[in-house]
Amino acid sequence: MLGRRLFGPATAAVEFPEGAEWLNTDHPITLEELKGKVVLLDFWTYCCINCMHVIPELRRLEERYPELVVVGVHSAKFDNERARDNIAAAILRYGIEHPVLVDNDFVLWQGYGINSWPSFVLIDPAGNVAGQASGEGVFELFDERISTLSKAFRGQGLLKRDRMAFALLRDHAPTDMLSFPGKLAADEAGRRLFLSDSNHHRVLVLSPDGEVQRAIGSGARGSDDGDLATASFDRPQGLAYDPAGDALYVADTENHLVRRVDLEQGRVTTVLGNGRLGGRGSGGRGTGVSLSSPWDLAIVGENLFIAMAGTHTIWRMHVRTLEAERYAGSGMEGIVDGPLRQASLAQPSGIASDGGGGGVIYFADSEVSAVRALDGGRVRTLVGAGLFEFGDRDGDARTARLQHPIGIALHEGLVYVADTYNHKVRVVDPREGTVRTLVGTGRSGSADGPAASAQLSEPNGLAFLEGRLYIADTNNNLLRVYEPATGRVSTLALRQRGVRRGGGAGLKATLVELPRVSVSPRARTVRVRLEPPPGHVWNGDAPNRLAVTAEGKALELGPFEARDASFDHEVPVRVAAARGEGALTVEAVAYFCEGGEGGFCRFGAVELRVPLAVEEGGSEGPAVEYRFGLP
Helix, strand or coil, rough: CCEEECCCCCCECCCCCCCEEEEECCCCCCCCCCCEEEEEEEECCCCCCCHHHHHHCCCHHHHCCCEEEEEEEECCCHHHHCCCCHHHHHHHHHHCCCCCCEEECCCCHHCCCCCCEEEEEEEECCCCEEEECCCCCCCEEEEEHHHHHHHHHHHHCCCCCCCCCCCCHHCCCCCCCCCCCEEEEECCCCCCHHHHHHHEEEEEEEEEEEEEEEEECCCCCCCCCCCCCCCCCCCCCCCCEEECCCCCCCCCCCCECCEECCCEEEEEEECCCCCCCCECCCCEHHCCCCCCCCEEEEECCCCCEEHHHHHEEEEEEEECCCCCHHHHHHHCCEEEEEEHHHHHECCCEEEEECCCCCCCEEEEEHHEEEEEECCCEEEEEECCCCECCCCCCCEEECEEEECCEEEEECCEEEEEEHHHHEEEEEEEECCCEEEEEEECCCCCCCCCCCCCCCCCCCCCEEEEECEEEEEHHHHEEEEEEEEEEEEEEEEEEECCCCCCCCCCCCCCEEEEECCEEEEEECCCEEEEEEHHHHHHHHCCCCCCEEEEEEECEEEEEEEEEEEECEEEEEHHHHHCCCCCCEEEEEEEEEEECCCCCCCCEEEEEEEEEEEEEEECECCCCEEEECCCCCC
16 A cells, blocks of 8 residues: 545536547546546556556456446656557557556646556546545445435436446457567477467467477466366466476466476466565465466576565475565565665566576566665665666666566576567676677667667566577567577467468458358459558568468459468459359468658458359459558
8 A cells, every 4th residue: 555545525527638648538627527436546657567466456346336437547656668569569468448648747636646557547427526635445435425426416316327448459359369568488408389379278389490389278268277178377477498397487466476387297286375465575475375476487406486466575486395484575665775674676577597506596676777686684775776867778787778678588698678668679798797788779669670770669578598598579479489599579470270371370360251252153353451550551571471262152262372461462363153152362471660760560460351253243343442440
């Protein structure tokens, strides 16, 4: 709990700023429009772990009270969090289903005297402030107050109990094979890569060249143990592979659990946590302890180290006894070095070691934009200076700056860092005390090519396998690969065994039925023409794919496939009957970017089904046309 002040004399609510940008709604909202509703303003920023913790509480309130309208007010901490597309991605990632106002100028923040994330303002149906609070654990507080307000205003005939509907971003978001992929782990001996496909609530087992060998988890959100097909997770993040037992440990972040996957037996078991959000705590055993957003994991000998983002601490669990304890961090948020339990950490979100029993353990301390180490019974800082000290600067580690790093990996004595909000991968040399950029321009995008010009979008997990660096490119919903031998970045095309549809990148396609097309018996080609969204251009460096097949006896064509970025082709066909019915299926995986240098890039997959009728009077040059949309 960060502190609260509540229920003073009624004052008029502050009107939403005119001209402000809104997300998760198709029009700007006014207080007048919300008269008769109970309104709860949630001041948040999407890096904030406490803000993430209250999302389920807000969802419970929304489900309980149809008269309640929650309005998110996004007031950014980091520069990167000011960008519309990044806020939109966070809304999708965390399943937010209410309107969000972008308060980059802190107009509402200052108008209500807010001073911390998350904070809340409750507005009654008459448009007056009915209370304020800050911190976590607000469900019970607002449940009681909303109930009281509802009864009072319903008795006066001034309450509107019909639930308001909004045009949500999720209703227009493409369905891809990966959804905000999180962390990576590697099994060198078994030539396997593990990837947390976080918003699909599963973990994928991949070959080095991108074949999906197994999926761990049903894809349904839950916390069930069991076999690989029926077990469930809730937005898992960190992964750690233990070769001693052929086991994969999973930080089941939003369930506040640590799970163990027996890869030989194909079973998932909860080994740490009871599923309840806990405080700093002192430790405990197995399922008798409460955790708080475990975000990443590292195996060191017989111990599993856990970056416990929610309590600004690092925990240690013995893998055989399941005894766990707070290992480092006082629980106070900050950047203070010193003895392990006296040091201050700030939302550690990535952790890595070389696996040896006596080596240094490095971690990404995201809220202080730092890379730090557990070394010889102490915490020390390699890069980073404070909660509001961030930037994009290479050079001497003491003056270098990162921006909210989340992922970390060790390789041949170097520390590789996913500098998430700078859209880069950086390399920290602990011996030389230097920082340099390896991949990325500093601008969000998805371009492949030489590392210095390649683009990422809020990268997270990192892992080396067979000398190549794999990157979970979270906001692009992609897996990228850096090849040290060539210095180039490529997009790994995922594919699944025995799956015909889904295309070259392994994306789950959106199914679209197009209107019936009339075809003349004399037709010799069908033109297939796809267009990017307005204001976008095709990305010719990406693994685009177009495939066309025919069904029925009226029209014949040999398998047609193209892998360029024109998406405008004359497909040869042969009309086999003077009259008849059939269909074309067009499968496309397309990558497109906003026009202009550094434009934000997206991708989508579509399967178009086009009914055909061969008949006199039909077109001799029939066309299939489709334009991709945006979330």
